[in-house]
Amino acid sequence: MLTLTQLDKVYKTGTFGTSDLHAVRQVSLDVQRGEVVSLIGESGSGKSTIGKMVLHLLDSTGGTITFDGRDVTKLGFRARRDYYRKVQGVFQDPFSSFNPIFKVDRTFETLRQSYFPKVSGSEWRSRLDDALAAVTLEPDDILGKFPHQLSGGQLQRLLIARALLLDIELLVADEIISMLDASTRIDVLNLLGELKARGLGILFVTHDLSLGNYVSDRVVILYKGRIVERGDTTAVFDDPLHPYTRDLLASVPHLDRTWEEVEAEEAGRAARLAGRCLYHEAVAAQGRSLGEEAASAEGSGSGEVPDGVGLVEYAPGHFVGCFRKAAEEPCPAGS
Amino acid sequence: MRKENGMTATQPITGPVTEASEQPGATGSPSGGRKPGGDARETLYFALRNPKVIIGMVVVLGFLLLGLLGPAFLRYAPMDYAGPPMAPPSADFPFGTTTFGQDVFAQFVAGLRSTFLVGLLGGGVSAVIGMTIGFVAGYRGGLIDELLNMLTNVVLVIPGFVVLIIINAYLGVRSVPMQALYIGVFSWPWVARAVRAQTLSLRSRDFIDLARLSGVGVGTILRREVAPNMYSYLFMTFVLLFGGSILTAASLDFIGLGPTNAMSLGLMMNQAVQWSALHLGLWWWFIPPGLGITLIVGSLYIMNVGLDEVFNPKLREM
Numbered sequence: 120m121l122t123l124t125q126l127d128k129v130y131k132t133g134t135f136g137t138s139d140l141h142a143v144r145q146v147s148l149d150v151q152r153g154e155v156v157s158l159i160g161e162s163g164s165g166k167s168t169i170g171k172m173v174l175h176l177l178d179s180t181g182g183t184i185t186f187d188g189r190d191v192t193k194l195g196f197r198a199r200r201d202y203y204r205k206v207q208g209v210f211q212d213p214f215s216s217f218n219p220i221f222k223v224d225r226t227f228e229t230l231r232q233s234y235f236p237k238v239s240g241s242e243w244r245s246r247l248d249d250a251l252a253a254v255t256l257e258p259d260d261i262l263g264k265f266p267h268q269l270s271g272g273q274l275q276r277l278l279i280a281r282a283l284l285l286d287i288e289l290l291v292a293d294e295i296i297s298m299l300d301a302s303t304r305i306d307v308l309n310l311l312g313e314l315k316a317r318g319l320g321i322l323f324v325t326h327d328l329s330l331g332n333y334v335s336d337r338v339v340i341l342y343k344g345r346i347v348e349r350g351d352t353t354a355v356f357d358d359p360l361h362p363y364t365r366d367l368l369a370s371v372p373h374l375d376r377t378w379e380e381v382e383a384e385e386a387g388r389a390a391r392l393a394g395r396c397l398y399h400e401a402v403a404a405q406g407r408s409l410g411e412e413a414a415s416a417e418g419s420g421s422g423e424v425p426d427g428v429g430l431v432e433y434a435p436g437h438f439v440g441c442f443r444k445a446a447e448e449p450c451p452a453g454s
Numbered sequence: 455m456r457k458e459n460g461m462t463a464t465q466p467i468t469g470p471v472t473e474a475s476e477q478p479g480a481t482g483s484p485s486g487g488r489k490p491g492g493d494a495r496e497t498l499y500f501a502l503r504n505p506k507v508i509i510g511m512v513v514v515l516g517f518l519l520l521g522l523l524g525p526a527f528l529r530y531a532p533m534d535y536a537g538p539p540m541a542p543p544s545a546d547f548p549f550g551t552t553t554f555g556q557d558v559f560a561q562f563v564a565g566l567r568s569t570f571l572v573g574l575l576g577g578g579v580s581a582v583i584g585m586t587i588g589f590v591a592g593y594r595g596g597l598i599d600e601l602l603n604m605l606t607n608v609v610l611v612i613p614g615f616v617v618l619i620i621i622n623a624y625l626g627v628r629s630v631p632m633q634a635l636y637i638g639v640f641s642w643p644w645v646a647r648a649v650r651a652q653t654l655s656l657r658s659r660d661f662i663d664l665a666r667l668s669g670v671g672v673g674t675i676l677r678r679e680v681a682p683n684m685y686s687y688l689f690m691t692f693v694l695l696f697g698g699s700i701l702t703a704a705s706l707d708f709i710g711l712g713p714t715n716a717m718s719l720g721l722m723m724n725q726a727v728q729w730s731a732l733h734l735g736l737w738w739w740f741i742p743p744g745l746g747i748t749l750i751v752g753s754l755y756i757m758n759v760g761l762d763e764v765f766n767p768k769l770r771e772m
């Protein structure tokens with residue numbers, strides 16, 4: 120449904136935009152209906168930037184975004200309005216998502232004025248009640264309150280309800296539970312599961328690996344703006360390949376195995392993969408040496424993935440990128 | 455008198471302005487982080503209990519009423535040769551008469567009207583320009599921001615008062631609204647800067663993004679999401695601009711660059727000095743306009759400080 124192809128984002132920073140900050144590099148991923156895709160990476164890895172580009176809150180620098188086959192990389196005001204009927208977002212900080220000086224109802228009122236000016240008051244009210252019921256909120260507890268009178272969990276569910284009023288197909292959820300306390304986290308997570316069952320596609324952005332494991336069908340691991348590994352959740356979590364993913368997973372507790380088992384398995388994997396780079400091995404196996412790849416990246420530029428930021432399919436549905444970490448570092452396999 | 459002269463004449467635009475740009479600035483971040491609103495009633499409650507606001511308001515409204523209702527009770531027009539020359543205050547002429555026997559009270563009332571008109575129009579013009587530029591620059595960012603910023607800085611470094619003197623001298627100022635317009639056109643930069651800064655910090659809040667996700671246009675977002683968070687600030691800004699315009703107009707009038715077809719408080723002082731009221735001891739000619747301007751402008755600033763306390767709970771004296 121949603122497909123990102125070689126998406127790039129360069130921020131101009133410094134006075135007069137003199138220096139560049141390459142926040143997102145050649146990111147390709149897709150989200151299908153009825154599927155949760157987790158975008159996992161540490162803070163500053165470019166997750167929110169990707170989410171905002173998908174939501175058209177930021178312009179992309181390169182690459183394409185398509186939705187149901189239609190190119191939506193550049194949209195005018197009208198087209199964007201239509202796009203937002205199908206694609207909505209919820210953000211990390213629920214308290215910053217509401218204008219603090221107005222009652223929360225106003226968020227819904229804005230939506231109504233913008234998209235449903237002809238819907239009658241009573242009809243709107245019943246739709247609102249339905250949407251609130253879907254996120255297990257009681258209208259009487261919520262409506263007519265100011266944001267500071269509600270909890271973060273309630274506000275996040277309100278925002279999801281807001282998205283549901285539009286009958287959306289894709290939800291971009293940017294760290295929506297990281298600011299909630301543990302007891303409400305699980306409610307919101309379960310709610311996402313229900314939305315998925317209804318056929319929604321969800322791009323779930325998180326820095327928390329275990330959350331990604333809990334909700335998602337597929338995961339995308341991001342490091343410094345580059346996808347290092349991507350695949351079905353079970354494949355990536357059971358057999359992490361990229362050094363960065365392995366580092367991350369090494370610190371996550373497993374319920375079904377002891378630390379010793381996990382460490383032994385990781386030690387075996389580390390020994391097997393040390394000094395190697397599956398990406399460049401695969402590229403070389405296709406008949407191109409490292410040098411050729413670099414050369415072709417400089418020369419052609421015709422859809423060619425430059426500079427080893429691409430991915431190879433190691434196992435069906437399990438992709439991995441070059442084993443260096445930051446884009447500036449050399450490949451551990453040497454070149 | 456001398457003290458007042460000093461104040462009106464040597465404190466051109468920059469005087470009240472530098473002060474002004476700092477005062478509301480001290481309120482700090484956009485008042486969004488402030489108490490959640492909708493509590494207009496609460497604000498009013500504190501406003502009506504703040505002595506600074508009350509005193510300021512009473513004085514300003516008192517003069518306004520006098521200006522509005524006064525003419526109905528006058529028997530003479532401001533320029534009429536109405537009575538004996540140089541008469542001290544009496545029952546017939548509460549503020550006495552000028553060297554030519556003009557009724558000083560009639561002039562004072564007419565002058566009040568121009569004073570408030572200049573404040574309202576001049577303050578209004580600069581508020582509209584400054585806020586528009588500030589909102590657009592802060593919200594759009596990028597090239598538009600840089601261009602508007604450049605414009606703001608250019609107008610900011612232009613010595614506004616000097617330009618006003620030149621404009622007035624060359625083009626001549628026939629009417630009070632014309633004068634107000636000129637003043638307004640040169641006193642908006644600090645407003646634009648402050649509004650831009652606040653807009654910039656509000657823009658990065660998620661609720662702005664959410665409004666965009668609701669398919670709402672830029673104008674609507676500025677009007678419905680950004681500006682309401684700054685209402686208190688914008689109101690205080692207007693109060694300051696109002697006072698600043700009055701002061702600038704009075705200074706221009708005083709040095710003889712006032713409107714030619716109207717009476718104003720500054721013009722009264724100008725004429726008083728021109729006809730040696732000081733040496734002739736005609737204190738009733740120059741004290742009322744001088745005191746009037748001082749009281750009005752002073753009250754506006756006091757009111758502004760009071761409003762700051764009202765809008766900013768941290769400053770409230772409990």
Ligand SMILES: Nc1ncnc2c1ncn2[C@@H]1O[C@H](COP(=O)(O)OP(=O)(O)O)[C@@H](O)[C@H]1O
Pocket residue numbers: 130131132140142160161162163164165166167168169
């Ligand atoms: N508006 C911006 N201007 C310049 N740099 C930015 C901007 N927004 C984010 N960045 C930078 O881009 C990188 C990625 O940021 P972000 O997408 O917010 O990361 P994440 O959401 O994964 O924490 C960071 O290094 C951040 O400093």
Ligand SMILES: [Mg+2]
Pocket residue numbers: 166167168294
């Ligand atoms: Mg983020």
